[in-house]
Amino acid sequence: MVRSLxxxxxxxxxxxxxxxxxxxxxxxxxxxLNLARRGIVPLCLGxxxxxxxxxxxxxxxxxxxxxxxxDENGLTKTPIVAGVGGxxxxxxxxxxxxxxxxxxxxxxxxxxGYYAAGLNQDVEQVVQYYVEISxxxxxxxxxxxxxxxxAGQDMSAQTIDTIIRRAPNxxxxxxxxGGSVGKLVQLAHTVRTTPSIxxxxxxxxxxxxxxxxxxTPWVQAGGHGTVxxxxxxxxxxxxxxxxxxxxEELSTGEVDERxxxxxxxxxxxxxxxxxxIRGMSRSTLRP
Numbered sequence: 001m002v003r004s005l006x007x008x009x010x011x012x013x014x015x016x017x018x019x020x021x022x023x024x025x026x027x028x029x030x031x032x033l034n035l036a037r038r039g040i041v042p043l044c045l046g047x048x049x050x051x052x053x054x055x056x057x058x059x060x061x062x063x064x065x066x067x068x069x070x071d072e073n074g075l076t077k078t079p080i081v082a083g084v085g086g087x088x089x090x091x092x093x094x095x096x097x098x099x100x101x102x103x104x105x106x107x108x109x110x111x112x113g114y115y116a117a118g119l120n121q122d123v124e125q126v127v128q129y130y131v132e133i134s135x136x137x138x139x140x141x142x143x144x145x146x147x148x149x150x151a152g153q154d155m156s157a158q159t160i161d162t163i164i165r166r167a168p169n170x171x172x173x174x175x176x177x178g179g180s181v182g183k184l185v186q187l188a189h190t191v192r193t194t195p196s197i198x199x200x201x202x203x204x205x206x207x208x209x210x211x212x213x214x215x216t217p218w219v220q221a222g223g224h225g226t227v228x229x230x231x232x233x234x235x236x237x238x239x240x241x242x243x244x245x246x247x248e249e250l251s252t253g254e255v256d257e258r259x260x261x262x263x264x265x266x267x268x269x270x271x272x273x274x275x276x277i278r279g280m281s282r283s284t285l286r287p
Contacts, residue, residue, distance in 0.1 A: 003079035003105045004203050005140070005171055007224035009242050010081060011035045011231040012046040015054070015062070023058060029069050031232070036075050038239050040231050042066055045083035045099075046108055047149050048229050059095070060102045067103030079105035081142065087112045089129055093136035100138040106171055107137060110144040116151035123159050130163045130170065140171035140202075146210065147177050154178070157186040164190065168200050174227045176210025181221060184209075188222030211273065212238065213266035216258065219245045230268050237261055 013032060016024035036042055044066050045051035045059055054062070063082050070078050082099040084107035086092040096107045111119065111126065119125050134141055143163060147154040154177050155163075164170060164187070175183055184207055191197050191205050198204045209218045212228035219225075231238040244250065244258040 001076065002202070003077060005041075005079055005081075005106055005206060006203070007206065009040045009225055009231055009238055010043050010208060010227040011040040011235070012043045012048040012227055012229055013066075014048045014229075014232060015045075015050045023054075023062065025065060028062075028065070032066060032069055033073055035231060035235050036070060036078050037073075038235050040235060040239065041079055041081065042070075043081040043083070043108065043227060046081075046144075046227075047083075047110075047146065048232070049083060051083045051085075056095075056098070060098050063099055063102035063104050081106045081108055083108045083110075083144075084137075084141070085110040085112070085144065087114055089132050089136075092133045096133065096137035096139060096141070104139060106140045106142060108142045108144050108174065109133060110146055111150040111153045111155070113149070113151035113153065116153050119153060123156075126153075126155060126159060127162050127166065131167045134167035134169040137169060140169055141167075142206075142208070143170055143173045145173065145175050145177050157183040160187060161190050164197060164205065165194075170205075171201060171203070172206030172208055172224075174208045174210050176227075180209065180211075181214055181217060184218060184221050184223050192222070211269050212241075213269040215241065215265075216245060216262045228269070229272055230265055233268065233272070234265065237265060241265065 016027040018024045032042055044062055051059060063080065066080055070076065080103060082104035084092060084095040084099050086095050092109060099107055130143060143160060145155045160173055187207055206224045207222065209215055209223055209226040212226050212230045215226050241258060241261045244254055250258065
């Protein structure tokens with residue numbers, strides 16, 4: 001089954017562990033279904049998913065578990081995005097193949113961080129990395145620009161623009177970086193004025209925000225949604241904000257509601273972003 005990747009809210013799922021440091025699949029299932037039933041697209045093995053702390057076998061089994069859980073609960077059309085970024089081109093391509101075989105519909109790839117100093121000195125290496133992994137991957141890939149988790153590497157809008165044009169299997173970008181709205185404006189213009197970017201792909205190219213704090217201006221500037229950890233805490237509020245942002249016309253009351261929800265979620269984001277995995281592990285995620 002070919003599942004479409006559409007504009008919307010993508011939820012990076014945390015990986016739950018029991019007291020013996022084994023994956024807690026019961027808690028994972030409860031949380032996954034709570035989000036997916038609301039229309040949030042599950043993203044597993046991302047930064048919050050602690051993929052770097054899992055064995056290759058655990059990564060594959062977790063993707064299989066997500067796909068099986070969704071299918072058994074009538075969510076067969078819900079796509080799965082899985083983190084597949086590795087330390088090298090070869091490893092990333094292998095992880096993409098493993099994820100595809102396990103049921104993932106797309107992969108998310110952050111830049112390798114170990115040789116960041118060398119990559120920073122030659123942008124063409126970065127471009128070539130994404131071109132080669134896109135060519136070698138059996139599933140579409142998202143470019144993930146997150147300097148805090150990539151040893152400070154921050155791709156410019158120009159670099160990302162070049163990658164988009166040279167990697168047809170790239171299906172979107174996630175920007176978790178300073179100046180992300182400015183980069184969005186430039187990339188949205190590229191997509192809007194270059195019809196071949198969408199025409200050569202099975203579905204329109206997605207420009208996703210990495211935080212929810214600026215989702216309203218993000219959408220207004222041409223963005224297509226968010227990949228934010230906040231839906232893990234506030235799925236109902238997140239989806240209400242998204243539904244208001246998708247309406248063509250809002251009443252005065254709805255504008256006030258949208259602005260209020262955006263403000264509350266922005267404050268939550270300001271707390272959650274610095275807390276990261278530590279903050280997530282200390283929180284209780286409830287339906």
